Amino acid sequence: MLIDTQHTKTGQNSQPAPTHVKLTPEYRAKPWGRRDGLWAPDSAQPLGEVIFKSDTSGLVLKWLQTSEPLSVQIHPQRGPGRKHEWWYIADAKPGAYLQLGLKESATPEDIRRAAQDGSLPGMLRRIEPAVGDTFFIEAGTIHALGPGLTVVEVQEPSDVTWRLFDYGRPRELHLDQALQEAILDPQPLTPMPNGTAPFQITHEMLAPDQRSMLVAPRASVMVAEGRGSFGTESYAPHQCWDFTDAMPVHTTEPTVLILAEPVESTTDDETLWRARK
Template sequence: MAIERAHVQAFPRPWGVVDLTPWSNAGRDGVPIGEIWYERAARPAPSPSLLLKLLFTSEPLSIQVHPDDAYAQSMGLPNGKTEAWYVLSAAPGAKVALGLKQQLTQQQLRAAVDDGSIADLIVWRTVLPDDVISVPAGTIHAIGAGVVIAEIQQRSEATFRLFDYGRQRELHIERAIAVAIAGPARFRSRPNRFTDERSLLVSGPHFVLERINLAPNSTWSLEAKRETWLLVLSGNAVAGSFEVGIADAVFAQSDRVDIRVGSTGMTGLVAYTGIGPVPHLLRRHTQPGTKDVARPPIIQVPPSPTRAKPASTNALETTK
């Protein structure tokens, strides 16, 4: 049973940025920061199943793909990598890519990588703040310049690069082709508003992502029986015993986390393991002498089907 303020780690990346305001003070020494990871504060502690990150881009990232669980396990890894993106900010015209314009055979995909036409075959879409993009394992994808993204993922850094715009970094073409779903992909996930406080962003099969909006000066219990991450996007609160504001995160695996919201309210992302939303994720505390109000139960949302690919061999890459 644990409730912890998450430990923050900043990672320099050549494609990162030096101004991370308002999310972090890192980068002010002139070193571009591309990723911020939220980790458990307790040491030693079991590794979580999920990894929460912030991504900051000043140039396009590689065109890449992640393996599914079956392929990853054939390599001796515990699991593959499905992820989801929540766009925090986007420069005018900023884009991300998901899937291909048309279905390709493995031979056609290999040829497109060899001649560079893969850069024209991926589907780029302009993004705006609050956009939600689900990226199942096997989906060919890329992130363009000028975005800040909150990413929740299975805890695996297995990344196979297909194309890197001529940059001198290792590619993993055969492995990428082996796991890639070489065709169109669904681009945006439509939020499903459950209550005034809860919106479902992504559901299953490995995690659930929700956005919560809590009224000023209200008090709540957040169920956290599953591994749960809370990232504050705006406002402030006391979560458990921790004062939290924008860009602060809390890890919890406990019966519940009590949240006392500040005078400006609080908006946050909540990610937790499982294949469907928790029916009573939030319970509002009422005035003394009255019963707590439980929000209406949530209908379980079935996970989207995923496609497994034959396993292969070789290694993994740990950056985008």
């Protein structure tokens, strides 16, 4: 969390010694990416993902930018491949949308048939988000990002994705695996559940020339927008930092920070999975 210290006078020796590191990004070109958004070393290929892997929080944070619909997919609910996700909408072009969960309850046979005949996207809840909207994607949720979006994603460190439908792209589908763990009932939209996720998110909006103290012993921080400094080091948009101690923050521009911290879930995964079946 951030504690406002705008009007607090502190001596130089009263500030804690900073412990922080700027994470190195991994750039991934994707056919559904864009050339007009985030900067990339190779601008000849459409950039789809900028990935930051944190040893401090144990989480993976990403920038995603889309020019066409991504595959309809789920992530496992159980085991080492489990992956809960969270999205922050950093930009949404006119007509941009995402799909999150089913509109109505369905059977595995209904989903299989719709995936095979191409009607599956029509079974999903379609949302046209605004900048600043946030969404929690529970593992097992059928979901997809649509075109025209720039998104900050926080996720568990799993690469397991099971595709149900891919708009005719020549990639492998995983209907059998996906249908074993897909959530087949509509779910309430939530920006972040209480006690059922392995991480917690704090979304901070700071004014220009605001002085605060970031207090998070094991946090990864994505700079969604703005400029300023963490301690004596400058930050800029699209960077990701790890923190292991309290850190003074001073903004020079309006700033949006996404703080992600690991937590111990209070919900048993097996119990939750059985309840969803």
